[in-house]
Amino acid sequence: xxxxxxxxxxxxxxxxxxxxxxxxxxxxxxxxxxxxxxxxxxxxxxxxxxxxxxxxxxxxxxxxxxxxxxxxxxxxxxxxxxxxxxxxxxxxxxxxxxxxxxxxxxxxxxxx
Amino acid sequence: xxxxxxxxxxxxxxxxxxxxxxxxxxxxxxxxxxxxxxxxxxxxxxxxxxxxxxxxxxxxxxxxxxxxxxxxxxxxxxxxxxxxxxxxxxxxxxxxxxxxxxxxxxxxxxxxxxxx
Numbered sequence: 697x698x699x700x701x702x703x704x705x706x707x708x709x710x711x712x713x714x715x716x717x718x719x720x721x722x723x724x725x726x727x728x729x730x731x732x733x734x735x736x737x738x739x740x741x742x743x744x745x746x747x748x749x750x751x752x753x754x755x756x757x758x759x760x761x762x763x764x765x766x767x768x769x770x771x772x773x774x775x776x777x778x779x780x781x782x783x784x785x786x787x788x789x790x791x792x793x794x795x796x797x798x799x800x801x802x803x804x805x806x807x808x
Numbered sequence: 809x810x811x812x813x814x815x816x817x818x819x820x821x822x823x824x825x826x827x828x829x830x831x832x833x834x835x836x837x838x839x840x841x842x843x844x845x846x847x848x849x850x851x852x853x854x855x856x857x858x859x860x861x862x863x864x865x866x867x868x869x870x871x872x873x874x875x876x877x878x879x880x881x882x883x884x885x886x887x888x889x890x891x892x893x894x895x896x897x898x899x900x901x902x903x904x905x906x907x908x909x910x911x912x913x914x915x916x917x918x919x920x921x922x923x924x
Contacts (some may be wrong), residue, residue: 700849700850704860713865728911730913732915736916737917738914738917739812739814739916739917739918740851740899740915741915742913742914745911783852785851793858794839794841794863794864794903795841795853795864796851796853796913797853798843798850798851798852799850800848800849801848801849801850806871
């Protein structure tokens with residue numbers, strides 16, 4: 697069964713727009729929620745991660761929001777650029793501190 | 809290049825053949841993880857290894873799949889008697905000895921296995 701549910705499966709946004717991707721989980725071994733960015737033919741690369749002693753973390757145009765009571769976290773890409781076109785995966789340590797469970801991925805297309 | 813190195817990048821095998829995928833972790837990393845990515849899906853954990861030890865193979869299919877991380881050389885993921893359903897991208901990640909395993913995860917570029 698899917699332990700981390702990610703939506704939407706894909707989205708198209710105009711250059712300069714905001715991309716929002718959501719993830720939900722049931723339980724985690726501990727609180728650490730990374731987002732990975734993957735370009736075609738490449739491996740996933742860590743984009744941004746949050747250890748929720750805070751409810752939000754921002755790095756440049758990328759922001760993670762975390763709602764612990766709802767067991768949800770989201771990625772916001774502000775001022776989306778064509779170079780942001782990629783597949784984004786959320787992940788969480790569902791079982792222990794070395795095994796990540798990934799969402800199914802969101803393919804983001806930014807139109808110029 | 810100090811990243812996680814995987815080879816080959818692409819591998820084509822006929823049904824019934826063996827596939828060997830190799831992974832050299834980042835310098836200073838002693839923990840290796842293998843994940844499989846099927847088309848249109850996220851990555852699924854397969855196995856976690858340290859030098860000469862398999863720590864967790866709970867995600868490995870019970871038959872035909874094996875993994876090792878010898879004292880010297882890269883980690884090897886071996887698939888015997890491949891079937892079409894084994895076609896996928898296989899990613900290796902490594903993490904450092906200390907500081908929290910998953911915080912330091914770094915993925916390689918993957919091996920794309922196609923079984924014909």
